[in-house]
Amino acid sequence: MSAALIRLRAGLAYQGISLGVIALLAATALAVGDHLTRAPIAAAAARDLQASLTQVLPEGFADNDLLADVREVADAGGTRRVYRARRDGRVVGAVFQDAARGYAGEIVVLIGVDTAGRLLGVRVLRHSETPGLGDKIEAAKSRWIHAFAGRSLDDPGAAGWAVRKDGGMFDQFAGATITPRAVVRAVHAGLAFHAAHRAEINDVEDAK
Amino acid sequence: MMRDIVNDGLWRNNVVFSQMLALCPAMAVTTGASNGFGMGLATTAVLVCANVLVAAIRHLVSPQVRIPVFVALIATLVTLVDLVLNAWLHELHKVLGLFIALIVVNCAILGRAEAFASKNTVAASAVDGLAMGAGFTVALTVLGLVRELVGSGTLFAQASLLLGPGFRFLEITMLPGYGGMLLMILPPGGFLVLGLLLAGKRAWEARPRRQPKVGAGATAGAA
Numbered sequence: 001m002s003a004a005l006i007r008l009r010a011g012l013a014y015q016g017i018s019l020g021v022i023a024l025l026a027a028t029a030l031a032v033g034d035h036l037t038r039a040p041i042a043a044a045a046a047r048d049l050q051a052s053l054t055q056v057l058p059e060g061f062a063d064n065d066l067l068a069d070v071r072e073v074a075d076a077g078g079t080r081r082v083y084r085a086r087r088d089g090r091v092v093g094a095v096f097q098d099a100a101r102g103y104a105g106e107i108v109v110l111i112g113v114d115t116a117g118r119l120l121g122v123r124v125l126r127h128s129e130t131p132g133l134g135d136k137i138e139a140a141k142s143r144w145i146h147a148f149a150g151r152s153l154d155d156p157g158a159a160g161w162a163v164r165k166d167g168g169m170f171d172q173f174a175g176a177t178i179t180p181r182a183v184v185r186a187v188h189a190g191l192a193f194h195a196a197h198r199a200e201i202n203d204v205e206d207a208k
Numbered sequence: 209m210m211r212d213i214v215n216d217g218l219w220r221n222n223v224v225f226s227q228m229l230a231l232c233p234a235m236a237v238t239t240g241a242s243n244g245f246g247m248g249l250a251t252t253a254v255l256v257c258a259n260v261l262v263a264a265i266r267h268l269v270s271p272q273v274r275i276p277v278f279v280a281l282i283a284t285l286v287t288l289v290d291l292v293l294n295a296w297l298h299e300l301h302k303v304l305g306l307f308i309a310l311i312v313v314n315c316a317i318l319g320r321a322e323a324f325a326s327k328n329t330v331a332a333s334a335v336d337g338l339a340m341g342a343g344f345t346v347a348l349t350v351l352g353l354v355r356e357l358v359g360s361g362t363l364f365a366q367a368s369l370l371l372g373p374g375f376r377f378l379e380i381t382m383l384p385g386y387g388g389m390l391l392m393i394l395p396p397g398g399f400l401v402l403g404l405l406l407a408g409k410r411a412w413e414a415r416p417r418r419q420p421k422v423g424a425g426a427t428a429g430a431a
């Protein structure tokens with residue numbers, strides 16, 4: 001290291017400028033990284049969604065491409081995207097997302113229901129819960145999420161839609177109550193949304 | 209020189225057991241051996257990259273502003289790793305993604321940048337990053353193993369999610385029908401196990417030696 005560099009480094013201007021340069025380089029690297037990865041990440045997310053869509057419906061339940069049969073349903077908080085499952089052209093079910101705040105950020109769940117609002121399956125799409133505690137909401141790590149299948153808004157009723165600790169009927173995990181509580185809330189809200197817009201989601205002629 | 213660096217990282221100056229750094233991620237993820245191992249691997253990758261970068265620019269950064277520069281570098285690096293994994297190694301990201309955000313708060317990385325990489329060559333810093341990362345991985349895996357065994361009676365549960373189906377053989381249920389001990393899975397269990405392991409390491413290092421010959425003690429500890 002030359003003496004000139006050491007002298008230069010001690011100057012106030014050098015420090016300010018070097019900080020600025022580093023910040024600029026970091027910002028550039030992040031912008032380039034974001035630009036390069038945006039498309040692949042979106043593609044991967046779409047693949048995940050496709051895979052999850054088939055998971056929340058029983059095998060052979062639908063014969064259409066759910067990703068192509070989308071209806072935007074207007075709701076209090078804006079529009080929601082509903083993927084509709086058809087068999088022989090008739091709507092037999094719907095898949096949509098809902099979210100609730102968990103212990104560490106949003107938990108996004110994917111909810112599959114039949115036309116009457118009975119749950120066919122629920123999967124967690126995205127979450128950032130604590131590994132080892134809250135991540136048991138993932139189907140790969142625990143069977144917990146399967147407890148929702150077959151339930152509906154009236155079964156178990158409003159009071160039952162909570163974790164056991166709150167007097168409901170869904171288990172919480174050892175060491176994690178906030179996470180399952182959020183998932184239960186998200187699924188319940190999703191069912192309420194489906195009930196409120198059932199005719200629109202099922203197409204009017206299919207509605208009961 | 210290199211031998212010393214490796215010994216430092218793995219044992220003598222182990223991130224968790226000696227420097228007592230990075231305890232926040234260490235406590236958070238070591239509820240199981242698999243999680244600890246995954247966190248260790250992800251951290252090692254970032255540690256090596258950060259060490260190399262910091263060593264490469266060490267002459268250009270003036271000492272007065274080095275900390276913000278290092279912090280900016282490490283935060284950028286972690287974000288890029290997260291993006292790249294998510295884009296091109298999506299399956300791995302689904303498993304490791306949870307841990308990557310935690311690496312930003314890992315003071316061990318800033319610690320190595322400050323204590324080692326800013327004073328040493330690129331090559332030595334890379335070795336230091338590898339050794340420290342390996343030491344961190346071992347420490348987290350051991351912590352995870354103990355907590356998992358006592359806490360839930362299994363070993364390496366869900367290892368196949370992290371490493372691929374070929375590693376299913378690692379998943380062992382040691383105590384079938386064991387109800388589990390919640391305390392060990394919760395943060396206090398982490399501190400308890402860490403405390404006991406630290407005491408064990410100290411006791412091992414302070415054990416009376418039969419042949420107090422000159423030079424024999426330096427390497428014996430690494431056994």
